[in-house]
Amino acid sequence: MSVDLCLLCILLIPLAATGLALIHQGLGRSRSAAHAMLATLCSLAITAIVFVLIGSAWMGFPTGLAHIVHVRHAPLDWLGAEPFFGLGLRFGVLHRPYAALVVALGLFAVGMASLIPISSGSDRWRLAAICAASVLFAGLYFPLFGHWVWGGGWLAQLTPLFGLPAFTDVGGAGVLQVVGGLAALSVAWILGPRQGKYADGIAAAIPGHNIVQVLFGCIFALMGWIGLEAAAGILFHHADFSQVVLTVINAVLAASSGCLAAVLTTQIRYRKPDASLSANGWIAGLVAGSAGCGLLSPLATIVIGLVAGALVTLLVEALELRLFIDDPGGAISVHLGAGLWGLLAFGVFGPTQGSRIALVLAQLIGIATLLGLMFPLIHMSHRLLNRLVPFRVDGDGDWQGMDIRELGAGAYPEFVVHADEFVPR
């Protein structure tokens, strides 16, 4: 393992967070722009501290200490058991660079993933509640599933335990994107839609306020994703230099095909390409491609990206119009929908020396764990948290905007604000 190359890749990951922040800020309303960016910074800060103090101990790393439960004589590694408060790192960074690099990767990755629910809660999720939810994300959800997949937990050990291929998620399609997408769905359900979004059962379009920032964020996200996928590949799948280069190529191909599929789909459906949905297609391609990144062929990656880009445009519409889920940034469709597709697609297109069905089965087991175990955990803990720290801003704040309500000043003081923006329709 090249420590220098790995560290360089890890240092690119904050660009993914920058990209996602620009995207969800641009897709929200102008009256909540400063709040969205401050929420991003607070979330990054909280997840960094909580992950190093608590989360990294539970996430652990392959060959590290772990809690084992024996079920019918099968030793199930279900939780990391490294020292809390980063004590294992204090004297061990130079002697155990691998463990330190895993913590560094997790530190940036969890920050990036914690921004996903902020996107679905745009324009109505209170800052205090965002901070509290970020604690849960970095201290519980990510370390738990991260250990099972990246930390040598039971999903990574399906071969010795049950004779199946290991559940594979090289770049975090499940560990980061689907877990973040499930949190986004939970937050959207708890918060409900923005005021004025639905009238008489009909959805009103609330367009994002700065699509240029959204498209600019896509470029940042690509660079960050490349770093994330390459670093995770090096650390958890022993990727060599050629696989790292393939990871870079595949990331660009996945994003490109996702974006083009969204452009084409929206052109066909609405007779004009939709910029915000095309940006979502770009990110959806990245998300779907991250499950297999350096292990898939470029052709398979293009197919996966194309499906993800087309899928996300349909999902955004279905969630908004049929299920009444108000997701301003499209986070649920992009991260949950495309993430699940990417995990399944690895079973279909991924390299295997044994049975193809066994590989699909292993991926389905991971997907079932995300939906059947992680989502109830996330949604129930969010609902409990909502009782302690109410998620939703009051009705006046909804119309005023989160900037004025929670921060006391807007992001764009020189903008002309139309009077009817504050009048309930």
Next chain:
Amino acid sequence: MTLIGYLLMVSGWLLVFASLFLLAGLGQRLTFVVAGLLVELLGLGLIAVRYRSLQRGPA
């Protein structure tokens, strides 16, 4: 309804998890895993329907 949705989702996962211990054949396991996933989706659907009816209610 939401509680039933949660219970169905967890039950679906238990079905998947139990199949790993109790069954050996690939086809049997695949059947149980797919069945477990369908139970989970049913639970998710129930929660979604509950949310949708709440949103449509006042209108």
